Amino acid sequence: MTRERKGSERYATLPARDLLPVQVSHLRARFELAPQSYLAEAVARITNEAMEAWEKQHGIERVRPGEMLVTYQGQNVRLPLLDPGTISRLGELRVEAVKRQIEHLELERLQAENPAATVQDVWQLLDQGELARQRGAKGQGFLPEEPISADQLPQVPRRPEAADPPREVLSLLVSKLESEYGCKPAQAEGLVRTAAEIRAWCCPEVSELQPGQVVWLAHGTHRSRRTDPRLFVPVVLTLLTPEEMEHPPSSRAELKRLKMRQLERITAEAWRQDGVLTTVDLEWILHISPGLIRELLEAYQERFGVLLPTAGTVLDMGRTLTHKTIVVELALQGLSTTEIARRIYHAPSSVDAYLRLFDRVLMLVYYRVPEKAMHRITGTSPALVKEHLELAKKHFPDPDAIKNYLVSRGVKVEELASGV
Known part of the structure; x- marks a missing residue:
């Protein structure tokens, strides 16, 4: 397998981060349609087209x-970090070629407002690494002074709510589904209302967003690790604050600080909205490498004892920090279940289970x-058992130390037989 093919496969889930697959998945599940049913896709497409036309006439614009x-x-101006038509070509084009095509679309959006706009204007907003070429002074730190407090972020989860299409739009679509797809009136109306919702x-x-914010479809925190689009939830992420837009980084050191702030902020914001971002999401949104993402996450955890919420740490997706090990380490340091849960963005019940x-x-x-x-008895993987054994060896020098700890946890331990 070529390097280009492997690179494309890393981004195989990105095409699902679009409205249409999510609508289709919900329609098929809610109306018990066949997995390959064309009706769900047709309903979503014609509903979107009709609603977009009506909203354009009435001055309503969506992100x-x-x-x-x-x-x-x-x-x-709405800049496309993802474009459905372009992102679908990842299997046939190199990743860099797809990124450059999307960059060209972003430039076209800016040039529609100012024909003199250049690609540097795009980079200043989305890919600051192309501009920040100077190294900066040695020894400059990139971590914030204090960890972010997710509870103080303003974002709240978006909830699906009944969205009544305009009467004339609903009537037109119901009639179309009856005549062209053989739907009954009640079924047709239900399909259209769901697609609009x-x-x-x-x-x-x-009007619901601030400049510098992105809409993204993230994995739900309470959902399966599968990539069924129905499991995605929309989140609003603050990619750039007004100050960051006014003062883009001029050196590599400043760029790293910016990426750390962005990583901290958008992972916490997604969590506040019941979503988590994958490494691929973060790589695509922030225009940085997986290696740098891991470096930033690990440095943040080491400095503050806080594990930023990602799909890898919350849903066990991908290779990232092992939060189960971190839970044990924090507990052995004397932290309570509640404090540990806050630091790793998990429910207290999950911490207790670990x-x-x-x-x-x-x-x-x-x-x-x-x-x-051990892994058969505990029902866990050999790798996880090995991690716990390493922790046991690190913190408990002899059986008495293990016994004392277990007793402190309320576990009844019988004495070892002599000679054992």
């Missing part, structure tokens, strides 16, 4: 998933159960 709202030349949920009006698993592994160590049998 689609994958678009960033900016103010340019005094006008609101998902559209309004995923595409907030421009600690109970560690208790079980310690019990097996105490009673000298062979390591090969």
Whole structure:
């Protein structure tokens, strides 16, 4: 397999970060349509086209998933970080070629307001790494002085709400579905209303956003790790603050500080809206490498003891920091379940579950159960058992230390038989 093909496969989930797949998935599930039913896609397409035409006539503008709202030349402009038609070509084009095509679309949006706009204007908003070429002074830190407090962020989850299409639009679409697709009136109306509801949920009006914010479809925090588009939730992310737009980074050191602030902010904002971002999401939105993302996450966790919420840490998707190990380390430092949950953006019940698993592994160590049998007894992977064994070796020098810890946790431990 070529390097280009492997690179394209890394981004295979990006085409699902669009309105249409989410609508289709919801329609098929809600109306029990066949997995390959063409009706769901047809309903979504004609509903979107009709609603867009009606809203354009009435001065209503929405921001689609994958678009960033900016103010340019005094006008609101929506820049496409993702473009459905372009992103679908990842399998046939190199990743860099797709990115450059999207960059060209972004430039066209700016030039519609100012024909003199250049690609540097795009870079200043989205890909600051192309501008910040100077190294900057050595030893400059990139971490914030204090960790972000997610509870103080203004974002709240967007909820699907009944979106009644205008009567004339609804009547036209119902008639079309009856005559061309054989739908019954009640079914047709239900399909159109659902498609309009998902559209309004995923595409907030421009008035709901601030310049510098992006609409993105993220994995739901309470959902499966599968990539079914129905499991995505729309989140509004502050990619750039007004100050950051006014003062773009001029050196590599300033760029790294900006990317750290952005990473901290958008992961916390997504979490506040019941969503988590994958490494691919972060790489695409922030225009940085997976290696830098990991470096920033690890440095942040080491400095503040806070594990920023990503799909890797919350849903166990991809290779990232092992939050189960971090939970145990924090508990052994004396932190309460509530404090640990706050630091790793998990529910307290999840923290308790991780600690109970560690208790079980310690019990097996105490009673000298062979390591090969531990993962079968605990029902976990050998790799996770190995992580816990390393923690046990690090923190508990002898059986008495293990026993004392387990007793402090309320676990009843029987004495080892003499000679064992």
